[in-house]
Amino acid sequence: MRSLTQVQRLSLLLLVVTGVLNYLDRSALSVTNAAIRQDMGLSLGHMGLLLSAFSWSYALAQLPIGGLIDRYRPRLMLTFGIVFWSVAQALCGRVNSLASFLGARILLGIGESPQFPTAARVVSDWFPLEKRGFPTGVFNSASPLGTAIAPPVLSLMLVTWGWRAVFVALGIAGLFVAVLWWSAYRNPDQVRLSDEARAVIARPEPAPKASGGLKTWGRLFRHGTTWGMIFGFFGSVYLNWLYLTWLPNYLQMARGMDTIHSGFAAFVPFFCGFIGCLVAGGLSDRLVRLTGSTVKGRKYLTIGAMFGMAAFTVPAALVHSNLLALICISAVIFLANVASTGSWALVSAVAPPQQVASLGAVQNFGGYIGGALAPVVTGYIVQWTGSFVPALLVGAAAASLSALVYLFGVRKPIVPSAEIQS
Incomplete structure (x- = not known):
C-alpha cells in the first residue's frame, strides 16, 4: 500500500518529465529555424506556416482529446500520445519538401494534444480542490x-550534427519516456490507498469511468464560462507562442546574435518562466484563501499576469539595448507562465469534476488557435515590414483584450449535467 504523498510526488515528477520532452519537441523547429530555411530554401512566411501547422492540429485535436482522457484515463492516453508524437518528431528529420514537413508537424500537434489535459486530470484525481494551485504550477x-x-542544448546538437539529427534524436528519446510513463504511473483505481488517503481525494459525487458522452461534452458550450475561458486563453497563448516560436530567430535577426549566443540568451527568459510557474502555484492557493473563492483566486492571478505580459512587451519591442530587451522579455515569459498556471488551475475550479480534462482541452483549443496564428502572423508581418516591433505590439494587444475576457466572462463554476451526476 502506497502513501498518498508518494503517489502525488511521483505523479508530478512524471508529468514534469513528459512535459519537458513535450516542449523540447515543440522548440526544435524554432531553434533550427535559420538552418532549415537555408537548407530547404524557405522564406520567413514559409517558416511561419511550418511553425503554425503544429498549433492548428494541436488546437483542433483538443476538442475530442479531453473527453477521451476523461473516459479512458491518463495512463493509456498519454502513453499513446507520447509514442505518436515521438514518431512524428523523428519524421520531421526525414522530410525533403515543405509539404512533407507540414504533414509531419500536423501529426506532431495531434500527438502532443493529450499532455496538458492529462496533467489537469491527474492533478484533479490526486489533489483536493483547494490545494491544486501548487501542483498545477509544478506540472x-x-x-x-x-x-x-x-x-542551448539543441543549438549545440545543431552545430555538431545538423538539424535533421536533432529531430530524430528527440523522437528516439520520446519512446523511452513513453515506456517510463506507462510503467510508473497508475490511475487512482489502480492504486491501493488507506481509507484516510482515499477520503482526501474523494470526489463530491460518484466517479464513473465515462464522462457522459458527446452530448454531455457539448453542453459545456452552453455556458458563458466555457467561452470566457476559450477566448481568454487565446491572447495568453498567442503572446507566449510568439516568443516560443520566434525568440531565437528574433535575437539573431533583430539583435545581431549568432546561433550559439542566441541559444544561450534565450535560455534566460524561459528559465524565468520556470520560476514563474513555481511562484504562481503557491500564490494561486494563497489568493484562494484570501478571497475565499477558488474561482476568484485563480482568475485574478491570471488577469494580472496577462496585463503584465502586455506591459513588458511594449518596451521589449522598442528599447535599443539588448540587455534591457532581454530583461523585459524575461519578465514577459515569467508572467506568461504565471498566467498559464492560473488558467490551468482555474479549469479545476470551474469544471464539473468528471469533465476537468474536457474543459481543460476546450480552453486549450482556444489558446492554441492563438498559438497557431502567432507564428504565421509574426512571420508575415516581419517579412512585409522588415521589423519585429509591430508583431510584438499586436501580441501585447491580444493579451490585454483576452485578460478582459477572463475578467468579465469567467464568473462562476459550471453546474454538472444530470448525466454526470447520475
Whole structure:
C-alpha cells in the first residue's frame, strides 16, 4: 500500500518529465529555424506556416482529446500520445519538401494534444480542490523548463550534427519516456490507498469511468464560462507562442546574435518562466484563501499576469539595448507562465469534476488557435515590414483584450449535467 504523498510526488515528477520532452519537441523547429530555411530554401512566411501547422492540429485535436482522457484515463492516453508524437518528431528529420514537413508537424500537434489535459486530470484525481494551485504550477513548469533547456542544448546538437539529427534524436528519446510513463504511473483505481488517503481525494459525487458522452461534452458550450475561458486563453497563448516560436530567430535577426549566443540568451527568459510557474502555484492557493473563492483566486492571478505580459512587451519591442530587451522579455515569459498556471488551475475550479480534462482541452483549443496564428502572423508581418516591433505590439494587444475576457466572462463554476451526476 502506497502513501498518498508518494503517489502525488511521483505523479508530478512524471508529468514534469513528459512535459519537458513535450516542449523540447515543440522548440526544435524554432531553434533550427535559420538552418532549415537555408537548407530547404524557405522564406520567413514559409517558416511561419511550418511553425503554425503544429498549433492548428494541436488546437483542433483538443476538442475530442479531453473527453477521451476523461473516459479512458491518463495512463493509456498519454502513453499513446507520447509514442505518436515521438514518431512524428523523428519524421520531421526525414522530410525533403515543405509539404512533407507540414504533414509531419500536423501529426506532431495531434500527438502532443493529450499532455496538458492529462496533467489537469491527474492533478484533479490526486489533489483536493483547494490545494491544486501548487501542483498545477509544478506540472506547468515543464513547459518553460523544456523551452529554456531547448536553445542551448539543441543549438549545440545543431552545430555538431545538423538539424535533421536533432529531430530524430528527440523522437528516439520520446519512446523511452513513453515506456517510463506507462510503467510508473497508475490511475487512482489502480492504486491501493488507506481509507484516510482515499477520503482526501474523494470526489463530491460518484466517479464513473465515462464522462457522459458527446452530448454531455457539448453542453459545456452552453455556458458563458466555457467561452470566457476559450477566448481568454487565446491572447495568453498567442503572446507566449510568439516568443516560443520566434525568440531565437528574433535575437539573431533583430539583435545581431549568432546561433550559439542566441541559444544561450534565450535560455534566460524561459528559465524565468520556470520560476514563474513555481511562484504562481503557491500564490494561486494563497489568493484562494484570501478571497475565499477558488474561482476568484485563480482568475485574478491570471488577469494580472496577462496585463503584465502586455506591459513588458511594449518596451521589449522598442528599447535599443539588448540587455534591457532581454530583461523585459524575461519578465514577459515569467508572467506568461504565471498566467498559464492560473488558467490551468482555474479549469479545476470551474469544471464539473468528471469533465476537468474536457474543459481543460476546450480552453486549450482556444489558446492554441492563438498559438497557431502567432507564428504565421509574426512571420508575415516581419517579412512585409522588415521589423519585429509591430508583431510584438499586436501580441501585447491580444493579451490585454483576452485578460478582459477572463475578467468579465469567467464568473462562476459550471453546474454538472444530470448525466454526470447520475
